[in-house]
Amino acid sequence: MEPTTGTVDSKDGTTLAYTRYGSGPTVVLVDGALAAQEFGPNKALAEALSSKYTVYTYDRRGRGGSGDNLPVDIEREYEDLDAVIDLAGEPVMLYGISSGGGLILDYLRSGRTVRKVALYEVPFVVDATRPPLPDDYLEHLHSLLAQGKNGDAIKYFMRQGVRLPALLVAAFPLFPGWSHLKTVAPTMAYDIQYVAAFQRGAKLPADRWSEFGIPVTVIAGSKSPEWMRNANAALAQAIPGASHRVLPGQTHLVKAPVLAPALIEFFG
Known part of the structure; x- marks a missing residue:
């Protein structure tokens, strides 16, 4: 079918x-x-x-x-x-x-x-096997999105939220999907609300x-x-x-x- x-x-x-x-x-x-x-x-x-x-x-x-x-x-x-x-x-x-x-x-x-x-x-994130989110993570991410800095918001999310290597994140604008990512970047405001409270390294x-x-x-x-x-x-x-x-x-x-x-x- x-x-x-x-x-x-x-x-x-x-x-x-x-x-x-x-x-x-x-x-x-x-x-x-x-x-x-x-x-x-x-x-x-x-x-x-x-x-x-x-x-x-x-x-x-x-x-x-x-x-x-x-x-x-x-x-x-x-x-x-x-x-x-x-x-x-x-x-x-x-x-x-x-x-x-x-x-x-x-x-x-x-x-x-x-x-x-x-x-x-x-x-x-439930233990110390990776750093927890920065204390100002949500505030900074929301600020970047509010300013229309979608590319910077994507890089911040990938580096601090996902913990991808810095060199890889710096190369993101060269990837074919970069335009899509920047377009949908504002939707991260939804996703972080589902997970951020439990990305602090606590049980x-x-x-x-x-x-x-x-x-x-x-x-x-x-x-x-x-x-x-x-x-x-x-x-x-x-x-x-x-x-x-x-x-x-x-x-x-x-x-x-x-x-x-x-x-x-x-x-x-």
Whole structure:
């Protein structure tokens, strides 16, 4: 079955672009920071899952073919996910990568419910295996975005938030995707709200995710940095009944042919 594209309106009237793949039980894929349907890992994953599932990808607000309405309010992103889920007309399963996983965690805490949830490398920092966020991280990032310094904001996020090497970050303007990154940079104001509170090097709270009552799996890559692997092991422990899996040879840029079988096994 060929993918079909369309749009759906969120509660506040924002138009969201989506793509539907395959047939079967429904899975909705949620991108992480700066990614979109045509710029990120979820398109390949949707194709890999489409032989067994109906898979929806969508451009989170402010990205790709989707609009945005200011001011930034994360409740609007919950309503966006509601709108995509409503397209299915049935209970769905969710997969979120990176801060997209953080969005899903907060979405469930808001009282929504789904069938199952799979998370890949939510970027929390729970120990001293990497430096925590600078104390003024949020203030500085918001300031750069408010001034329209999108390129500087991207570099700051990649260096201080993601902890990429300085030389690599300095070379970002030479990459083919630089124009896309600068265009969607303002959407980082959403993503940092899902993860920043837990990027300070402290243990995760014991009761924050204790009432989900649905199957959850937390996945990481064996070649990802130690801080990322430790954080996701801790997240799995903080969600009662959650399973934890490490994919051999994978990094934060997880490959769809490796991830898809793990998700198929979990989603069933």
